[in-house]
Amino acid sequence: MEYPEKLAQIVSLFESLPAPEKRESLISYASAAGKNAPREGESFDLEDVRKDEECTDTVGVFLKISSTRACEFRVTLGPQVQTLTKAMTSILCKGLAGCTPEQVLEIPADFVPKIVGADLVRQRSQTVYYILTRMKGITRVWLNRQRAALH
């Protein structure tokens, strides 16, 4: 399956980078993670704020879906959240913006090693997939509610 266009661009960029620059880019994305928090006055279709056993601190995922079924994600991160998780937050908020809920659910996770590198996935697998899982989770809940409302 092809990745959504914005995500594909990010994947393509990371794949072209040598390891040191890939790491620098991850740091850069991580340092911008705070910008993905909900903005003043924004409202959402679904909010999922929790601290679960898969992450070291509280993570809030906020989903807004437009009338054209375009998804927009906002994410809040507790201070103990790890750097890789922060980086993936920025990457996914940007890369999945505008996708339909169905597209979000169908995105294969194989883009993750292409971005962070196979070594990092092997060494820290618990941190790199977490945000994608949470985003898919909230999207699935939204879709299930939609389908239930239609029946």
Add this chain to the structure above:
Amino acid sequence: MIDKNYAQPDALVTTQWVSEHLSDSGVRLVESNEDYLLYDTGHIQGAVHIDWRADLQDQTIRDYVSPKQFAELCERHGISNDTTVVFYGDKSNWWACYALWTFRLFGHEKVKIMDGGRDKWVGENRHLTRAVPHFVRGRYTPAAERRDSEIRAFYDQTLAHSRAGQALIDVRSPGEFRGEITHMPEYPQEGVLRGGHIPGAASVPWKMAVNEDGTFKSTAELRAIYEEEAGLMRGQDVIAYCRIGERSSHTWFVLTYLLGYQNVRNYDGSWTEWGNRVGAPIERG
């Protein structure tokens, strides 16, 4: 040096001591974290990054690198056999203690921990830099062999230890000890098939050894925890374990350097080996 009546007070240094030795050519700072990219976001000036998994462990077999590979790692970071290595990191120095234990495994003598770790340094608003230091290559003569027999325990030894009723300390969370969960709170399940603890083990979570700010408790407080409550006695042969050996290296450091126990080993196979091993005896509750 920190004066809390520790057995080896030189093994622990304050953030202030570190800030006064940033330019000391005989001292090398090593940051070791759980958060793989944390060092890259900023670290203490002159600190090098050593990762417990990428640098210290063999990438194929579940074991450590060879003495020759370890010597190469040290030389690359400007560490020689007589360099004083000061470790610090996130998570109240879990991984720093793990790195220190591994350095001891290869016979490196001059090792210290920065009390309170990275969080204390940051909390005191001390300077961090993103500049990666480059040092003149060190000269490191590899040890003839690792000191596995002195400070490391393997499955068979731990089983014999358990059967003999000798001192075993389980440093995981109470829920892991009781067998209610197979991973620590806030962490994913990572492939352990059975929950519980090694028969005869006493539960002393690693965190009991540290204060809120991540610094180690005083000798009197530590003795109350490990001796009065858990029943350890100096002179005993002790094995500590956790899930993969990192939290137990923290306790190994406490027992060895702060309380002065002579015979403490870290069972680094820990619960990810024991809980998966066919036929390994397990207690629950």
